[in-house]
Amino acid sequence: MQPNVYEANCPSRQLLDRIGDTWSVLVVVTLAEGIHRYTELAKRIEGVSPKMLTQTLRGLERDGLITRTVHPVVPPRVDYALTELGHSLYALVEGLEKWAETHIEDVQAARAAYDATVQAYSAK
Amino acid sequence: MQPNVYEANCPSRQLLDRIGDTWSVLVVVTLAEGIHRYTELAKRIEGVSPKMLTQTLRGLERDGLITRTVHPVVPPRVDYALTELGHSLYALVEGLEKWAETHIEDVQAARAAYDATVQAYSAK
DNA sequence: TGCAGTACTTACCTGAGGGATAGTGTAGGG
DNA sequence: CCCTACACTATCCCTCAGGTAAGTACTGCA
Numbered sequence: 001m002q003p004n005v006y007e008a009n010c011p012s013r014q015l016l017d018r019i020g021d022t023w024s025v026l027v028v029v030t031l032a033e034g035i036h037r038y039t040e041l042a043k044r045i046e047g048v049s050p051k052m053l054t055q056t057l058r059g060l061e062r063d064g065l066i067t068r069t070v071h072p073v074v075p076p077r078v079d080y081a082l083t084e085l086g087h088s089l090y091a092l093v094e095g096l097e098k099w100a101e102t103h104i105e106d107v108q109a110a111r112a113a114y115d116a117t118v119q120a121y122s123a124k
Numbered sequence: 125m126q127p128n129v130y131e132a133n134c135p136s137r138q139l140l141d142r143i144g145d146t147w148s149v150l151v152v153v154t155l156a157e158g159i160h161r162y163t164e165l166a167k168r169i170e171g172v173s174p175k176m177l178t179q180t181l182r183g184l185e186r187d188g189l190i191t192r193t194v195h196p197v198v199p200p201r202v203d204y205a206l207t208e209l210g211h212s213l214y215a216l217v218e219g220l221e222k223w224a225e226t227h228i229e230d231v232q233a234a235r236a237a238y239d240a241t242v243q244a245y246s247a248k
Numbered sequence: 249t250g251c252a253g254t255a256c257t258t259a260c261c262t263g264a265g266g267g268a269t270a271g272t273g274t275a276g277g278g
Numbered sequence: 279c280c281c282t283a284c285a286c287t288a289t290c291c292c293t294c295a296g297g298t299a300a301g302t303a304c305t306g307c308a
Contacts, residue, residue: 006150006170011228012221013146019220020144022137026130038285046130049267054286064234074275075284085230092223096143097136099216104135106209110188162255173297178256198305199254 018063023048023056025093028082031066032090035081065089142187147172147180149217152206155190156214159205189213 007013018024026045030036036044042053057080060066065086071077082090131137142148150169154160160168166177181204184190189210195201206214 006168011231012224014231015220015224015228016146016149019140020146022140022144025140039283044130050286051268051288052266055266062235062238063231064238065231070285074273075282076274076286078285085227085234088227089223092219095216095219096139099213100136100139103209103212104139107135107138107187107189110209111186114186114188163253174256175258175298176296179296194255198303199252200256200304202255 018059019093021056021059023052024060027053027056027060027080028065028086028090028093031080031082031086035079037080038078041080060086142183143216145180145183147176148184151177151180151184151204152189152210152214152217155204155206155210159203161204162202165204184210 023045026048027041030041030044038053038057041057042048042050045053048056057066057068061068064083067081067083069079069081071079147169150172151165154165154168162177162181165181166172166174169177172180181190181192185192188207191205191207193203193205195203
């Protein structure tokens, strides 16, 4: 009954997997700006292969986070847009970004300190 | 200057990778309950191998999200605890869980609908 | 003498995710 | 007449993340 993150089929775990997928997050972030076409997304999200882009888009569509609109013209034209659900998820991603901006200095300081002590040990 | 999620070395991107790592999140969630020892974490987080647990713990420690306290006794005893920074990150994870609980029905409905239409096409 | 308990580390190996590349269908334009 | 644009789809291939298993160091207890 209660959410159990330790089980793979738990809702919270599934969301975790989605948030964990870099391409999915990148698509959501890009679509938060507005409607985009397939090639626009491909150009915007540098480094994504057509295979992964399609795969990601399908997954997002399946989960009701984005809509896919096919215009029956030649050459084909397909528009992708965030749904209301997608926008609410984007709000969370924004929260992550805010946290990152606020605490990144702490994290980097911690990393530097940690690396320094490790270096000291291995140098000995 | 401004955060660019599309670049791999951007702060927001690094946080994304951390949140994306299932074991990291699971450790943070478990430690949010209180201090735990190594074997306690191993038992609690079902399915994690000692290798991955150590690796995850090291990464979290490096980023200043958890503390690692070694007690020089025999047999050895090592305590792990969330730092203040770790707790603030946990707040975000809690937000994700809340979202999941609230919207999981919408997602599952969307999935069912999507699968139904796909099935209809492939059956044709 | 040797085994148990703790917290790892190291070496080796495999499967699956994802990159690269090529193919598909349509029609307007040069 | 064929090339291009668009949005995929299919295929092969290869890397590498992560699992398994075994090793390490230390000491008290039977």
